[in-house]
Amino acid sequence: MQELLTDRYEPDKIEPVIQQHWAENAVFKVSEDPSREKFYCLCMFPYPSGRLHMGHVRNYTIGDVISRYQRMLGKNVLQPMGWDAFGLPAENAAIENNVPPAEWTRSNIAYMRAQLERLGFAYDWDRELATCEPDYYQWEQWFFTQLYEKGLVYRDTAVVNWDPVDQTVLANEQVIDGCGWRSGAPVERREIPQWFLKITAYADELLDELERMDDWPEAVKTMQRNWIGRSEGLSIRFALTRGDGELEVFTTRPDTLYGATYMAVAPEHPLAAAAAQSNAEIAAFIEESRHQSTSEAVLEKMEKRGLPLGVSVDHPLTGEPLPVWVANFVLIGYGTGAVMSVPAHDQRDWEFARKHDLPIRQVITPADGSTVDIEAGASADYGILINSGARDGLDFKAAFDSIAGELEAAGRADRQVQYRLRDWLVSRQRYWGCPIPVLYDADGNVVPETDERLPITLPEDIVGEGVVSPLSTMSAFIDAPLPDGGRGRRETDTFDTFFESSWYFSRFCCPDANAMVDERVDYWMPVDIYIGGIEHAVLHLLYARFFHKAMRDVGLVKSDEPFKRLLTQGMVCKETYFRDGANGRKQYFNPGEVDVETDEKGRVTSARLRSDGTSVDIGPVEKMSKSKNNGVDPQALIDRYGADTVRLYTMFAAPPDQSLEWSDSAVEGAFRFLKSLWRMTSEHIAGGVPGPASMTALSPELKTLRRHIHETIVKVSDDISRRYKFNTAIAAVMEMVNHLGRMRGEDDASRAVRQEGLSAAVQLLGPIVPHFSAVLWTGLGHAEELTDSPWPQADENALEREEMDLVVQVNGRKRALIQVAANADKAACEAAAMIDENVLRFTAGKTIRKIVVVPGKLVNVVVAD
């Protein structure tokens, strides 16, 4: 390694050598060792889309910094990497390039693995897995049959987006403005039988456990809580005014029951269908609603429309007839597909009532005696009942109990706990996924696969034509013997890809196990820190938590939760440049093809396309994406500056949980810092590495410098271990290096302090720029390798201070900065403050009302004229 210590910093020379050294010595290969504390650091594994993007670089650098830091604390660190290899993009790429998804995926994996290796991440590559390989997915097929036996799997119908031209199911993403993305045909809703996992059976546990997950961000826990959406309410059965049917609805606000003025049912509701028999307008409305989106975001934003069905129900307390409407915003899949509408106390009901001239009756008034204007909008707040007969004056709880009691006694209602969470629909009508391991006999009965017949292997050398899943027409796959004899028909749907990503972290613990997992999983799990994008706050992270609990209940793992700590990463963004095209669509230009012009203050004034020299419009800063053409290819930067600079910049530009705006010139700054620290260190080493020196008789200047070095050790350790703020950790090291650089002394004491400072800087940066630090660390004369060197500890003696700064304010405005003894008490601080010239100037001739002293921080003198 010594020969790598050249005068100039040349990352392209050192990085491959260091990486080869790590690989040859299997430095990051780990095994279970019960005598050592383990640390399992995991980043969300990538979808192999083709090339690494900046989001990957950022995510995996964060994980690598934490892993290498934990290793230096002496822990047995597992950091694995794998591939979330099934998914829609492979099918699209297959059609575009006429190459089978399997081949496309595997070649992407090979390319991206090489890119990850080039970044120097400390992975145990022996544990690498790809979810598209049968030796991975066979175990989730097996697990599915286990869940089937436990009754946690069922088959039911569910609505999908159906493209009537391509005769295929579309993902929400493939529906653009209500039409299929390839065919352009208006999409229809279609109900088809599909497989579900009973995640709702775990709703309470998933919710309750959040209370104990102290190391998860509050925002994510709140989102999961709201997603699960546990609510206690009343299920009420309204009798039809004519005939003997009834209409069941669920409400969390039975206290507003006297304010119900109409009912609304989904277009698919039987009452709507019955009314459509004799009413062409209703029939047309129902037909039209067949083209409604399945996406909640689209549904909630569309125009709320409805029609009266011409039937009514009786109010269960007053007997008043309430008209029943069919409305496009009531969804058949939620609850009973019907709602009671209380326009005075629900904004959506209020708007609908206003539009259709339905009565609005206020039945709740604020408890504090204030008034609300129901004419201006609904009031959803809790309060005191009014216009509610004998129940006037009751509060929410009393009203709930009273109304629930009466209706329960009359057999018209039941108290119920409801969840917003729906069961997990795992069927996908796609080819590139894990086959669902079930068969159907001649009568259509479900026959699960038996263990010895697994895996049900996905046929691979298939390109597909872009419309229906090739599996669904492949008789060689479909036609299969039943386990008990006879011929059956295979399920051709595949699993949702969230299925694979719900348990890969457990498989990493024992990737070669001849079972789904083995006992090694209980050594490593739970994951100590899980790092990934905030966009996974609910779906992936909730499915994974559920799956782990289900595995626990099948006896596969012992832990209750898979991820002890969660670190959510922000997006990587970049400015956008565009021109308005002739067709009204924007044409985006990559920032790499654009030159920007600035004024004398560095403000951007205009931008030009380099190729034609004419101006382009400057758009907002947005998440790097193909559609905005604002991606910066990490590979080009790695080739130019080396892995360490890219790693350093990514960690320095923003804290991990914030979005990061990419700046090429700031990357240059990171490179500059490494070059300068390299030069400073190699010059110091060239002068001979000093031996251990006494640090007791230092000059005041060296003492201050040395205190700064040890304060930096404290600060960086805290930033990395507790705060996960790598940007301020790096800033602190830069500051310390700046101080070291200004110290010019070449005497023994100066050289000893410089040796200590440079060693600290190199070691503290080790997890972030591991190749750079490895060479300099050895050069500084340290015998052990950097990767296994113990994390530095601050010397308490070096941290001692004699004097410190004290801010003096007058009426909250800073008027002086004075020096006081570090141990000065309140009286001493106050006395020192009150003799300051500027303080006297601002207090002269005024009455001192109060003096606030915060020892160690400030003195605030409050005066009045």
Next chain:
RNA sequence: GCCGGGAUGGCGGAACUGGUAGACGCGCCAGACUCAAAAUCUGGUAUCCGUAAGGAUGUGGGGGUUCGAUUCCCCCUCCCGGUACCA
């Protein structure tokens, strides 16, 4: 629509528990070195007034609590993530 998050110099960001707003870096300006440029080094850089000392203003907008608010509370605007078949 609903749920969650965010907004601080020309730019990325710092200020951790209510206590010096702008650390560190980029950019820009000036200077040194150089025949010159690049690289490197030194100094300056929130805005306004002032030669300076110093002063006034200032953390998306409006209000509040406090000796003191980027930080806590209320209202609003804009941006971002999710919204169950993108991963």
